Amino acid sequence: MSTAYLDNNATTKVDPQVVEAMLPFFTEQFGNASSIHEFGAQVTGALRKARKQVQTLLGAEFDHEIVFTSGGTESDSTAILSAMECLPDRDEIVTSKVEHPAILSVCQHLEKIGRAKVHYIGVDSFGRLDLEAFRAALSPRVALVTLMWANNETGTIFPIEGLADLAKEVGALFHTDAVQAVGKVPISLKDSSIDMLSLSGHKLHGPKGVGALYVKRGSRFKPLLRGGHQERGRRAGTENAPGIVALGLACELAGQHMAEENTRVKALRDKLEKGVLAAVPNCFANGDPHDRLPNTANIAFEYVEGEAILLHLNRAGIAASSGSACTSGSLEPSHVLRAMNIPFTAAHGSIRFSLSRDTVEEEVERVIQVLPGIIEKLRALSPFWAGAQKEARDFKPVYA
Numbered sequence: 001m002s003t004a005y006l007d008n009n010a011t012t013k014v015d016p017q018v019v020e021a022m023l024p025f026f027t028e029q030f031g032n033a034s035s036i037h038e039f040g041a042q043v044t045g046a047l048r049k050a051r052k053q054v055q056t057l058l059g060a061e062f063d064h065e066i067v068f069t070s071g072g073t074e075s076d077s078t079a080i081l082s083a084m085e086c087l088p089d090r091d092e093i094v095t096s097k098v099e100h101p102a103i104l105s106v107c108q109h110l111e112k113i114g115r116a117k118v119h120y121i122g123v124d125s126f127g128r129l130d131l132e133a134f135r136a137a138l139s140p141r142v143a144l145v146t147l148m149w150a151n152n153e154t155g156t157i158f159p160i161e162g163l164a165d166l167a168k169e170v171g172a173l174f175h176t177d178a179v180q181a182v183g184k185v186p187i188s189l190k191d192s193s194i195d196m197l198s199l200s201g202h203k204l205h206g207p208k209g210v211g212a213l214y215v216k217r218g219s220r221f222k223p224l225l226r227g228g229h230q231e232r233g234r235r236a237g238t239e240n241a242p243g244i245v246a247l248g249l250a251c252e253l254a255g256q257h258m259a260e261e262n263t264r265v266k267a268l269r270d271k272l273e274k275g276v277l278a279a280v281p282n283c284f285a286n287g288d289p290h291d292r293l294p295n296t297a298n299i300a301f302e303y304v305e306g307e308a309i310l311l312h313l314n315r316a317g318i319a320a321s322s323g324s325a326c327t328s329g330s331l332e333p334s335h336v337l338r339a340m341n342i343p344f345t346a347a348h349g350s351i352r353f354s355l356s357r358d359t360v361e362e363e364v365e366r367v368i369q370v371l372p373g374i375i376e377k378l379r380a381l382s383p384f385w386a387g388a389q390k391e392a393r394d395f396k397p398v399y400a
């Protein structure tokens, strides 16, 4: 029995076609794109094709709006630091409490060195952005608004295009961390107010260590890495040709599979969620029931320890996650679930199941079959469960 891999928001398996496409760039086509000779020309052509493939998936107007990077983290850092350098007279940033650490830690650093005041906008118990607080934070002092397109833990989708329009009204630059959204939801940047967008190869069946930052033509921009003239001077360093070729094809394939993501994968996710909610008492789904990534289910099991659930699932041949991969191993409940005000007793026992086009029905059925027994066993050992008041056990969030 192979392990059911249900942790695709942490990383995805590289598509075999993608592996095949990148291999020649380690062997025969090993050239440096900056070289004048034939070896360089081969790579230059391949990079051009990859840039077009990424442009197409994002619905961007020009291929040169795509800047290749080493992944989501570099794209996020570049976007934030660029905005602060481009708008030196502005000293505020607007972001949310539920962003990935790749955004939050850069914002916290800018606060610490006194460069920016940061507004961390809250969310409701479904992870939806507090629009009133967002509007109130916008002013001509804001250099950058940076908000994620879709949340990596709950899958909740923010109404990004509308939020970007509001940011434009005060002359702020707008960046979105779309690492979890690209390839799962349709994106069309051409007519949007979005200045910058981050994406990462390994979340869409491409390799790790490669990604891109979209920078709208005409938007102000300063590079993070300086050196050679690669990427039109916007990101120095010899291009990661195998990775970029792989990212290009991964984006093309993601475009082809998008419909499947929203039908077959979504149906499997719904089956998993409904099956578990029906079979296990005192559990509920985290995240927006409507505006949510089609592959993500985050389920809170009250009065049980998430890490213990994961260990038992692992033994039963199921790989899942108790939040973002970066925080697993820590006993602190996730900052995303805390921002959503999920009761401590439920946030601690929240498990994320994230599917992909590789997921098959048998894997979902295995979860539905083994999870009720695991939870029952763990609750029998839990002093919290034994001592829980009936009203607390009956807690259910209300969707307004």
Ligand SMILES: Cc1ncc(COP(=O)(O)O)c(C=O)c1O
Pocket: 009, 010, 070, 071, 072, 073, 074, 076, 100, 102, 148, 150, 151, 152, 177, 179, 180, 200, 201, 202, 209, 211
């Ligand atoms: C929302 C989000 N942003 C950024 C990142 C970081 O991307 P990378 O691993 O490519 O640096 C991740 C990865 O987990 C993510 O989920």
